[in-house]
Amino acid sequence: MARLERTLAERVGVPRRILRQAGVVADVTIALALFADAMVALATSSPGVEFGTREPDAFAYLLGAVMTLPLAVRRRWPVEVLGVALAGHIAFNLRDYAGVNVDFFGPIVAMYTVAAHRPRRVSVPAAAVVLLGVFIADPPFDEPLGNFVATVLIIAGIWLFGDAARVRRIYGERLAAQAEALREARMELAEQAVTQERLRIARELHDVVAHHMSAIVVQSALAQDRLEVDPPAARRAIGQVESMGRGALREMRQILGVLRQAGEDRGALDPSPSLGDLERLYARARDGGLNVSAAIEGDLSGLPPALELAAYRIVQESLTNALKYAPGSRVDVHLARDAHQVTVEVVDDGPAPSSPPTTAGGGQGLIGMRERVALLAGNFEAGRTPSGGFRVRATLPLDPPS
Numbered sequence: 001m002a003r004l005e006r007t008l009a010e011r012v013g014v015p016r017r018i019l020r021q022a023g024v025v026a027d028v029t030i031a032l033a034l035f036a037d038a039m040v041a042l043a044t045s046s047p048g049v050e051f052g053t054r055e056p057d058a059f060a061y062l063l064g065a066v067m068t069l070p071l072a073v074r075r076r077w078p079v080e081v082l083g084v085a086l087a088g089h090i091a092f093n094l095r096d097y098a099g100v101n102v103d104f105f106g107p108i109v110a111m112y113t114v115a116a117h118r119p120r121r122v123s124v125p126a127a128a129v130v131l132l133g134v135f136i137a138d139p140p141f142d143e144p145l146g147n148f149v150a151t152v153l154i155i156a157g158i159w160l161f162g163d164a165a166r167v168r169r170i171y172g173e174r175l176a177a178q179a180e181a182l183r184e185a186r187m188e189l190a191e192q193a194v195t196q197e198r199l200r201i202a203r204e205l206h207d208v209v210a211h212h213m214s215a216i217v218v219q220s221a222l223a224q225d226r227l228e229v230d231p232p233a234a235r236r237a238i239g240q241v242e243s244m245g246r247g248a249l250r251e252m253r254q255i256l257g258v259l260r261q262a263g264e265d266r267g268a269l270d271p272s273p274s275l276g277d278l279e280r281l282y283a284r285a286r287d288g289g290l291n292v293s294a295a296i297e298g299d300l301s302g303l304p305p306a307l308e309l310a311a312y313r314i315v316q317e318s319l320t321n322a323l324k325y326a327p328g329s330r331v332d333v334h335l336a337r338d339a340h341q342v343t344v345e346v347v348d349d350g351p352a353p354s355s356p357p358t359t360a361g362g363g364q365g366l367i368g369m370r371e372r373v374a375l376l377a378g379n380f381e382a383g384r385t386p387s388g389g390f391r392v393r394a395t396l397p398l399d400p401p402s
Contacts, residue, residue: 023075031071034105038064042097053096060097063088067106074113082110082126086133093137107133108158115162116169123166127159199371215244218288218323240287273312275300275335281312282333285319290348291330292319298337307396310372311335311344317365318346318392326351326390341378342396350388369394376400 042056042064054060066088070081085106111130115123134151223237282292303311315333322331329348336343366382369392373380377400381393 027074028072030109031069031074034071034109035065035068037105038068045097056097060092060095063092063097067092071106071109071113074110075117078110078113078117079122079126082107082114082130085110086130090133090137108154111155112158112162112165115159116165118166120163123159123163127155130155215284215288215320215323216241218327219244222289240284244284273316274308275303275312277312278315278333281316281319285323285331288323289328290319290322291328292333293330294333294335296335300335300337300342303337303342304398307342307376307398310376310396311342311394313372314344314369314392314394315346317369321365321390321392322346322348329389337398339398341398343393344396345391345393347385347391348389349385350390 039061042060045056067085070084074081089107107130111127114126118126131152134148134155138148138151219237219240223234223241226234226237278294282294285292300308315335318333319331322329326348329351331346331348334343334345334347369382370380373394373396376396378394378396381391383391385391
């Protein structure tokens with residue numbers, strides 16, 4: 001019931017406190033209306049004419065109050081209210097008071113409340129007790145059997161009506177619970193989607209920025225080192241810095257394009273890099289001082305876009321790491337495709353003895369590569385080789401499990 005009130009309050013915009021107060025006001029109003037009706041019926045009754053032979057006295061008025069006023073709290077204590085109203089009904093009939101409908105509506109409303117707000121294991125015995133009370137108050141052998149049968153049918157009908165209301169309420173609460181669960185699930189999925197998109201953008205930004213910035217740092221150091229002894233070489237290095245800077249800006253613009261609003265024109269954005277761009281990547285790495293050797297086995301055309309981008313970024317990040325941690329090294333890049341997967345392997349032989357020292361990074365590159373491979377349900381390995389170099393190996397399934 002509380003969940004249903006919460007859902008109704010959210011949809012209608014009415015505070016739950018107001019809804020509960022409205023229910024209390026309705027119950028009090030019903031109780032007072034039936035009490036007033038009972039008092040008027042007792043005051044205007046005629047003994048011997050209206051079902052009873054005894055003139056109403058103070059006790060009759062008290063019983064009228066007992067059978068009606070407790071209905072004000074019928075939803076809070078339905079079984080207890082039914083017991084009080086039924087006891088008043090039995091006492092009123094046993095004393096044979098006159099008064100039309102004085103002892104009728106209170107127990108009926110209480111019976112409905114029990115059936116509507118309590119499970120059947122409670123309401124069915126309660127209905128049986130009510131039938132027993134009616135049998136005690138109005139024995140069928142003291143009046144026409146048809147009257148007793150009609151009373152039984154009325155009680156059974158009231159119980160069925162109340163039980164149907166209870167079933168509808170439970171169904172509504174279950175629907176409300178399911179709607180709440182679906183809403184929470186949608187929110188959780190939306191949060192997960194935002195997190196995944198943020199991580200994806202972070203990986204892309206890291207791969208682009210780290211690669212280009214590492215190359216720019218290496219070329220800048222080379223230009224500074226050769227500025228006086230070999231000006232042409234220094235000028236070539238500065239030209240490489242400019243070229244790499246432009247490339248970084250171009251790829252940054254491409255990545256940040258995913259943050260554009262849907263209505264903006266994306267036609268000017270470059271496509272994502274592919275394995276066909278590896279030669280340019282190798283050229284930039286060679287310009288940075290690496291001795292890159294590349295080999296391909298199998299046909300790498302027609303790969304899924306996500307797999308192709310992941311393979312490209314793994315090679316890019318591996319070359320970036322070699323530029324940072326093993327400048328001047330030999331790097332062997334090997335890509336192979338078979339019927340089930342694409343394998344990417346990049347191995348360097350460690351920094352050349354004459355290489356200038358570099359600054360260590362934050363270690364995000366390996367994390368990004370591992371995340372990319374995990375998203376494609378592949379395997380990733382990275383670590384030192386016995387000769388002092390570094391090896392990165394990733395296997396990317398062509399048909400990842402769902």
